[in-house]
Amino acid sequence: MASTITSGIPETLSGERIEELQQIAGDHMFMHAVQINDWRGNLRIYVKGEGVWVEDVHGNRHLDAMAGLWYKAVGYGRKEIADAVYAQMTAIDSPPAGSSTIPQIELAGKVAELYPDHGARSFFVSGGSEAVETAVKMAKKYSQLNGKGGAFKVVSRRYSYHGGTAMAVSLGRNPAADPMGPEMPGALHVTNWNSYRLPFAGDPVDVAVKCANEIEEVIVHQGPETVAAIIAEPISAAYGIQIPPAEYWQRLREIADKYDVVLIADEVITGFGRTGEWFAPTNWGVQPDITVVAKAITSGYAPLGAAIATKKIADAFIGGPKETFRHLITFGGHPIASAAALANLKIFEREDLVGNSRRMGTYLYEKLQDLFSHKIVGDVRGGLGLLAAVELVSDRENKTPFPADAGLAKKLPKMLFDRNMVSFRAGDVITICPPLSINKDEIDFIVDAIDGALDELEGELGI
Ligand SMILES: Cc1ncc(COP(=O)(O)O)c(C=O)c1O
The missing domain is CATH 3.90.1150.10 (Aspartate Aminotransferase, domain 1)
Incomplete structure (x- = not known):
């Protein structure tokens, strides 16, 4: 059947051409996290999108x-994002090493304006997993600079998802991941919140606080001086959209403060409006130390992620060679992606x-x-x-x-x-x-x- 697509691609796609594409994909492509036999010969190929709708071949x-x-x-088909990308691409697509471009700088400013701590500083990367890696490294280095030289452990919750890279998989310990041998040393796992199947008997708020208290027990047992960070998604999507009561994140904040541990919110899914606030912990009056974002920052028009550090965390990295955050991702915060993010956030604000x-x-x-x-x-x-x-x-x-x-x-x-x-x-x-x-x-x-x-x-x- 012919396609009715009208923009950017051929108006019609012959049956022969569709078959050819299926053949190439079936012989030469991996789809992410899907068995090849489940799609080979029958891959859905989309050619156009508008609003919440997509159109296939x-x-x-x-x-x-x-x-x-x-x-x-x-939503799909936002021409103004494409225009912003085109304008940046034709002006200067990427700068010489050690310099920056206007959209990168403006995006850092925009994120700080939207973030509850307006003194925030962003480390831009290319996606969620890299942003998680960045946040964890930043938390470890912050701990060292902050007088906890031996802190390398990170507490996370079972069944969470924090990304596909080797360190990130050891944080989530998600049963859907391939076994990869030994995890990152110091990856500590605790009970996750589940509102439908409460992990303990009792009133849901008490149970949520008990789940959070398990983190405190682990920190005390391991020795607070060895623990650098707690990482959690405000709402665990991987665990089936688990929305905790306000007391859960409030308790996480108290525990992190008590033991001088960096609280990382993995907002790769919830960041930028998903929960009806720009950032999810705002719903509960909580300010994490580092917030990890990706996905909605560009609405997927280009790959971008960020570890957003509060001023308190970021200022620890200002000084001399010892304080320098020696972390580098070649295409992190790519100007094309930054331009897409700025145009995307403009739409967010204009359309509330x-x-x-x-x-x-x-x-x-x-x-x-x-x-x-x-x-x-x-x-x-x-x-x-x-x-x-x-x-x-x-x-x-x-x-x-x-x-x-x-x-x-x-x-x-x-x-x-x-x-x-x-x-x-x-x-x-x-x-x-x-x-x-x-x-x-x-x-x-x-x-x-x-x-x-x-x-x-x-x-x-x-x-
Ligand atoms: C909560 C969370 N963290 C991290 C990631 C990893 O992001 P990416 O796939 O962009 O590397 C994801 C991806 O879905 C996620 O949902």
Whole structure:
């Protein structure tokens, strides 16, 4: 079938050409974290996007309910970002080593303006994993400069995700990662917060504080002088959109202060408006020491990440050779990506996308409650911006997960796709993370698609 694409690419794509592309991909490409046999010959190839919609080579339109992979905050097809990139690329694409460009400088200023600590200083990199690596190295060096010379340990939570690089995987200890042998020495793991399956019995707020207190126990047991940092996602997406009560992050802040440990917020997903605030800990009145961002800072129009240090942390690196942060990523904060980020953030402010995230997030969460009419819906999580999850169970009363051979992770994306919705993360937990520019009609479309897919699934499972 011919494509109806009109901009930037051929108007029509012949069946032969599509087949040729499938062949090349099938023979020569890795897709990230997906089994080759699961897509070979049948790879979805997209050629155009506008708002929350994407169009494939066959001319089919789908609503992207995952904003790419958690990043397409301003939606697809923003020509002004392309124009900003073009202008910078034709002026000077990248500067000589040891110098900078106007968009990099302006972006550092813009981030400090939006960040709760306006004295903040950004170390720009190319993506989330690099930003995590940067934050951890910065925390270790800060600890050394701050009189904790032997501090190298980092406390993180089980089932978190902090990136795909070798150090970052040892922080998350995510069961979905390939085993890589010994972890980073000093990687310490504690119980993660889970609102649906509380890790301990009791009142949820008490349980959340108990989870946080486990970090204190580990720090005391290991020796506070050996621990450099605590790292956590404000809302763990990898663990199924786990939104803690305010007391959790407030307690993390107290513990970090008490033992002089650097508190790192991994906001690769939540940073820049996802939770209805520019930065998620603001919801709970907490200021971390270092904030890790990527994804929405450019809405994926170009790769960029950053470790944002508060003034207190950053000022420790001002001095002589001993204080220098000897950390270098060749393409970190690339001017093209910085230009894209500035144009992206201009759209955020002009269209009040952070406010829209808050308002539409509330609407989405309310609409998702209707799905409890399906017996297999065990939990609906959300209500803090445009990040939500629907968790499916075989027995609601006992919160019994479906067995792996029910194959939900393969069936549901297809059932949703048949209803013109793309959801990369749909299985036991259906994750919803649409562009922040979404409107009510488009949210209705998502909830209707999930509703229809659950009808079909229940029919197939004989429920
Ligand atoms: C919370 C979190 N941290 C870090 C990363 C790693 O980011 P990247 O894939 O850009 O390296 C991700 C990626 O999804 C993430 O969700």
